[in-house]
Amino acid sequence: MAAPVSLQVEFGGGAELLFDGVKKHQVTLPSQPEPWDIRNLLKWIKQNLLKEKPELFMQGESVRPGILVLINDADWELMGELDYKLQDQDNVLFISTLHGG
Amino acid sequence: MCDGAECGDGSGCGDGTGRRRQRVGNGTKPRPCVKCGQGRAVVVIRIGDAFCRACFHEYFVHKFRAMLGKNRVIFPGEKVLLALSGGMGSSAMLRQVQEGLSREAAKRLRFVPGVIYIDEGAVCGQSLEQREQTLSRIEALLQETGFPYYLASLEQALELPGSILRRGPGGGSEPGPSYKSAVDGFIQQRRQEEAGGDGGSLAAGLSTQHGPIGDSHTCLPAAARTEELLRLFDSAETLTAKEELLQMLRSHLVLHTARTQGYTKVMTGESCTRVAVKLLTNLALGRGAFLAMDTGFVDSRHGDVIVVRPMRDYMAKEIAFYNHFFGVPTVITPPLQAKRREKTSIHRLMENFLLGLQVDFPSTISTVYRTGEKLSLAPAEANSEQQRCLLCLCALDIAGEEELALEPTLVKDTENGAESRAAFIPLLCYSCRLTFKEMVRIWGGSPGTGARARCPQCPLSCRVPQPRCQPTCALKLSAGAAGRGQAGEVPSLRYEGSAASCR
Numbered sequence: 001m002a003a004p005v006s007l008q009v010e011f012g013g014g015a016e017l018l019f020d021g022v023k024k025h026q027v028t029l030p031s032q033p034e035p036w037d038i039r040n041l042l043k044w045i046k047q048n049l050l051k052e053k054p055e056l057f058m059q060g061e062s063v064r065p066g067i068l069v070l071i072n073d074a075d076w077e078l079m080g081e082l083d084y085k086l087q088d089q090d091n092v093l094f095i096s097t098l099h100g101g
Numbered sequence: 102m103c104d105g106a107e108c109g110d111g112s113g114c115g116d117g118t119g120r121r122r123q124r125v126g127n128g129t130k131p132r133p134c135v136k137c138g139q140g141r142a143v144v145v146i147r148i149g150d151a152f153c154r155a156c157f158h159e160y161f162v163h164k165f166r167a168m169l170g171k172n173r174v175i176f177p178g179e180k181v182l183l184a185l186s187g188g189m190g191s192s193a194m195l196r197q198v199q200e201g202l203s204r205e206a207a208k209r210l211r212f213v214p215g216v217i218y219i220d221e222g223a224v225c226g227q228s229l230e231q232r233e234q235t236l237s238r239i240e241a242l243l244q245e246t247g248f249p250y251y252l253a254s255l256e257q258a259l260e261l262p263g264s265i266l267r268r269g270p271g272g273g274s275e276p277g278p279s280y281k282s283a284v285d286g287f288i289q290q291r292r293q294e295e296a297g298g299d300g301g302s303l304a305a306g307l308s309t310q311h312g313p314i315g316d317s318h319t320c321l322p323a324a325a326r327t328e329e330l331l332r333l334f335d336s337a338e339t340l341t342a343k344e345e346l347l348q349m350l351r352s353h354l355v356l357h358t359a360r361t362q363g364y365t366k367v368m369t370g371e372s373c374t375r376v377a378v379k380l381l382t383n384l385a386l387g388r389g390a391f392l393a394m395d396t397g398f399v400d401s402r403h404g405d406v407i408v409v410r411p412m413r414d415y416m417a418k419e420i421a422f423y424n425h426f427f428g429v430p431t432v433i434t435p436p437l438q439a440k441r442r443e444k445t446s447i448h449r450l451m452e453n454f455l456l457g458l459q460v461d462f463p464s465t466i467s468t469v470y471r472t473g474e475k476l477s478l479a480p481a482e483a484n485s486e487q488q489r490c491l492l493c494l495c496a497l498d499i500a501g502e503e504e505l506a507l508e509p510t511l512v513k514d515t516e517n518g519a520e521s522r523a524a525f526i527p528l529l530c531y532s533c534r535l536t537f538k539e540m541v542r543i544w545g546g547s548p549g550t551g552a553r554a555r556c557p558q559c560p561l562s563c564r565v566p567q568p569r570c571q572p573t574c575a576l577k578l579s580a581g582a583a584g585r586g587q588a589g590e591v592p593s594l595r596y597e598g599s600a601a602s603c604r
Contacts, residue, residue, distance in 0.1 A: 013189060013421060014433045065456035068421055074143040075422070078132060078151060095425065097189065097374065097417035099436050099452060 005029045005036050008091045009045070015067060015096035018057055019049055029086070036086040038069070038076070057094075066098040136160075144422045148463050154426055161415075161423050165197040168411050169210070172398055173280040175366055175409065177211035177287035182364040183248075184355050185218045187239060187432035190412050191370030193420045196429045197411075198368075199246055211287060212366075216243055217358050219351055220254040223327045224334050224343075225435050232321060238432050251358055256322040256330050258350040265353050266491055269360065269405030336540040340439045340446035345386070345536045347437060349492055352408075359406045367408045374417035374456075376410070377469040382451045387532035391495040393476040402494040416466065490530035492537075497530055 006028040016023045029036050029044060039061055046054055057064060062082060069076040070093040071084060086092075132142045132151050140153025152160060169175055183198060185191045201210035218239050222232035236252060243250040321327075337343045359367050371379070380396045383389065394400050400408035412420070424431060439445060458465045488497040526534055 012425070013431075014435075017433075017435055059457075065460045066417075066452070068418055070422075070425065073426075074141075075145045075151075077145045078142055093425070095421045097421050098456070099449060 003088075004031045005086050005088050005090075007041075007086060007089070009041075009049070010091065010093040011096075012093065013068075013096040014098070015057065015094050018051065018053060020051055025049060037082065038071075038084050038086070038092075039082040041086060041092065042082075063094065064098075066096065068095045068097060069093070070095070143426075144419075146416075146419060147467075157422070158427065161419065162197065162200060164414055165411060166201065166210075168398075168414055172409075174399055174407065175212050176280065176283045179212045179366060180362075180364045181212045181214050181366040181368055181409075182355065182359045182362070183214055183216045184367055184369045185216050185239075185243075186370070187218065187235070187434060188370070189417070189420050189424050189429075189431055190372045190375065190415075192429050192431045193415075193423055194368060194370040194412050195246065196427070211284075214248050215362065215364060216246065216248050216250040217355055218243070218250070218252055219354055220252065220321075221347065221351070222434065223255060223330055224347060224437060226438055227434065229321060235432055235434055236321075242430050242432065251362070253354055253358065254322050255347075255350055255354065256326040258354045259326065259329060259333075261353055261357050265357050266494070268489060268494055269403055333540070337536070338539045340437065340444060341386070341448065342536045342539040343437055344446050344448050345532075346540075356403055356406055365406060367406060369408060369410055370412045371410050372412050372415050372417045372420050373470050374466055376413045376473065377466045378448070378452045378455055380469060380473045381455065382448050383532075385447050385451065387535065388493075388495075388530075391493070391530075392473065393478045394495060396473050397476070397478075402489075413470075490533050491525070491528040492533045493530060495530055497528075 006026070009025045009027050011019055011023055011025075019025070027049075029041070032040075034040065042058060042061065042063065046058055050057060055064070057067065059065065063069060069081075070091075071079045072091050073093075076084065134140045134142045134153035134156050135150050136152060136156040140155055142151030143154055144157055145151050146157070146160070175181060183191070183195055185195055195216065198210065198214050202214070204210075220232055220236055222235060227235070240250075240252065334343055334346065337346055355367055358364075376396045380392055383392060383395050388395060394402055396410075396413075398410055398413060400410070423429065455466060455469070489495065490497055525537065529537055
């Protein structure tokens, strides 16, 4: 049973346009049996934060190619990408390097 | 040096198939920077090279200076116009220029910069308030740099003189001073100035704002102009044509500003990713003959003003990380929108394709880029007397009118207003013709109503006057709700179809 995890989720580079233009979101993920990782976080974002056009942010179970993910100001490739287990007070930043929708 | 888990060879794997990406780290053990071995690695460049923040900064700055130094086209004391879009690439470029100019004398960059920003909010669907907000943010940003800046709006591109379409003088008759002698001369001059007590330093700190057409304060253009611009963009049926049109108008406006304000060079912030996408997109658009000019470091089609792309060696990811780590301000505006979500442009399709491939094969973009680097202008291009396309100023690549695909359009256009349209066609290169032919409504004529409507999107110009144009296009022609309703408006032809067919 994982404890609820509170995170700061940020969007930049144009990705914020999919989230009502709001760049910083303080979120608290509810407790659930499996520990929270980026994969689950993305599903949660798709259900709860994403207002429109999910295909512009996600592709399959990962982010769309062209969207960078930084976990605590470090490249997610160094942290295990989708399998990184989220800790309390982590900061996850999504930067879009794309033209747009 | 490829081991099983990681591909440590920074310049790309040797095997031609392209190694599938391997996981770099799993976060349990912080990796040290591959360069200094001490700092905690925060970003992965290329394949498997993890850098710490400080080494990344050094790498980034060094690359910029090496790019300028290697190519040696910017002479000391030259006026260079930086084209700022507010996006990541051009903002990073602006920051590099600022940093480069502020170094100690020996290593200082030696040109005189100015900045231009073009407000494209009208065609991107922004309201007046949003455009004003964006402009004031940009202005605050530019005032802090201390460089002279110009705020223009895309509507001003409609007021440009016809001379913008002509190649300017320069580049040819007599060779200018060599780079080395120019640098030596510049250093000499500086020493003399300093000895004479002038202490002439670049006029930093004084930021002046000019308008390219003469106005001196930021104000949005007249509503009539905006409407005219929107009408122009609406007449282009496909998003691809709109994007090409936007790029054309943008580059003409920047060129005009450079010419009138005495700038001999323009710098644009296209990243490696953007250049690779542009390379393949232009191939699809029929601009294969001009790839070297459209994507190379130097673009000399205009003659007197030379466009330079110093950021073309940086991946979009590197630029994004740099901007985030070192607080580079950006002002992101929404891009051109398609009328309907399923309809996309060749540019976006290609971007999705390349980036999707890049995820699994991380040397994709650099391979495309490196292949593009091998392209150079054909010797015939250097000859300025050769016929040039009216709109893009590249050499006309249509030899005679025997091209089967285009012949029907030229011969059979007998409708109202089509004669004037047909007169322009021989002056354009192949891909500009395709863009031009889409903008039928702007000429007051209509491509036909009802049953006589044909499919203008098909590059083979199939003239089948029926709902389904086949076999290449799977378009359904719906007469649309517009009809001949308000004030004699031309009926708009709405197309539904997959973006994969035609443009």
